[in-house]
Amino acid sequence: MYTAMSFQDDHLKLIDQKRLPHEEIWIDCRSLEDVAQSIENMTVRGAPAIATAAAYALVLDTLHSQAANWKQYKDRFFENCKRLQATRPTAVNLFNALHSVRCIADLWTDSTSFDQIQKHILAFAKELELADLSNCKAIGAFGAKLAGGKKLRVMTHCNTGSLATAGYGTALGVIRALHEQGLIEHVYVDETRPYLQGSRLTAFELAAEGIPYSIQIDSAAAYIMKHERVDLVVVGADRIAANGDTANKVGTYSLAIVAKHHNVPFYVAAPRSTFDPKIMHGDQIPIEMRSPKEVLEHAGILVAPARAEARNPSFDVTPSELISGLITEFGVLQKPFGPAIQKLFSQD
Ligand code: MRU
Numbered sequence: 001m002y003t004a005m006s007f008q009d010d011h012l013k014l015i016d017q018k019r020l021p022h023e024e025i026w027i028d029c030r031s032l033e034d035v036a037q038s039i040e041n042m043t044v045r046g047a048p049a050i051a052t053a054a055a056y057a058l059v060l061d062t063l064h065s066q067a068a069n070w071k072q073y074k075d076r077f078f079e080n081c082k083r084l085q086a087t088r089p090t091a092v093n094l095f096n097a098l099h100s101v102r103c104i105a106d107l108w109t110d111s112t113s114f115d116q117i118q119k120h121i122l123a124f125a126k127e128l129e130l131a132d133l134s135n136c137k138a139i140g141a142f143g144a145k146l147a148g149g150k151k152l153r154v155m156t157h158c159n160t161g162s163l164a165t166a167g168y169g170t171a172l173g174v175i176r177a178l179h180e181q182g183l184i185e186h187v188y189v190d191e192t193r194p195y196l197q198g199s200r201l202t203a204f205e206l207a208a209e210g211i212p213y214s215i216q217i218d219s220a221a222a223y224i225m226k227h228e229r230v231d232l233v234v235v236g237a238d239r240i241a242a243n244g245d246t247a248n249k250v251g252t253y254s255l256a257i258v259a260k261h262h263n264v265p266f267y268v269a270a271p272r273s274t275f276d277p278k279i280m281h282g283d284q285i286p287i288e289m290r291s292p293k294e295v296l297e298h299a300g301i302l303v304a305p306a307r308a309e310a311r312n313p314s315f316d317v318t319p320s321e322l323i324s325g326l327i328t329e330f331g332v333l334q335k336p337f338g339p340a341i342q343k344l345f346s347q348d
Helices: 032-040 047-062 070-085 092-105 114-147 171-180 197-209 218-227 252-261 337-344
Strands: 005-007 012-015 026-029 152-156 184-190 213-216 232-235 239-241 246-249 266-269 315-318 325-328 331-333
Touching: 005 047, 005 114, 012 032, 012 047, 026 032, 032 047, 032 070, 047 070, 047 092, 047 114, 070 092, 070 114, 092 114, 114 171, 114 232, 114 266, 114 325, 114 331, 152 171, 152 218, 171 184, 171 197, 171 232, 171 266, 184 197, 184 218, 197 213, 213 218, 218 252, 232 252, 246 252, 252 266, 252 315, 325 337, 331 337
Parallel strands: 152 184, 152 232, 184 213, 232 266, 266 325
Antiparallel strands: 005 012, 012 026, 239 246, 246 315, 325 331
16 A cells, blocks of 8 residues: 655655556655645645645654754744645644644643653654554444445546555545445545645555546546546545535535435535534635636646636535535544534534
């Protein structure tokens, strides 16, 4: 299984996801800024993977400080958190991870030794990574039960696999778990314009596992649902509001509408760290607008008139009424999502 990153004591190795599938190039990040830029330029992407990379960025920064204690380090630490928060706005896992590490920092006093701080931040990053992996496996196991033992033809969007997480994946984790149980007949992969996470990354992961798949352009999903058998759509998420409205890679919303029209169940798979219960509904989720170049160019070649304008929202919000269920590491949340999400945050 491919991994997005590997921490090596004094640097963080990131597989350059911009170069996949044809080139496997690992980038060595030695500073917090290296990691921040790698998140911004999508060397590492996918909501849970961004959060883990950011946690290791905080670790890297501690390696470059001469501080003796918390009093001497705290301003820099909070500046670091701000820098990481400014990288990408939509996936809440990043903000949740930074909030958790700041809660740990609340327990430090001015005289807490730098040695202790360093150990705590490293332990935090390692735990985040391990927890994400086990959450993905639990999501996969709960999701696979939806099949009821029947072989499925599944459609998915974007990349939600081991490259987008600490390993195994969320929606792709469900597909992986189904495959492990012999329950995947076929996977339909949306190519996922404009960044092509589906054709470049999801197809790459499925091929490595020997899972049968085909790629279609995003706008062919309706045609395929009308003319072929699709039993289930499963996608990931970047932020889920308190009512279940879900921000995910742009194109997810149209896919959900198409699934509804064809009576195909539409599930979202995501760990609790992707929920944002402070946000009441999807309209409040900040949506990243990326460069028009990603739309106007293909492999660096302009494919539109010179000076053409383009809109490039990187995510959209699928209203909760289009979602059949939310697959989490605690089980599958059913409607009404509001109370189910409240309950999710009351258990441990
Ligand atoms: O822009 P990206 O590639 O970071 O967007 C990724 C997605 O939208 C994924 O579907 C989402 O982060 C879930 S990843 C487990």
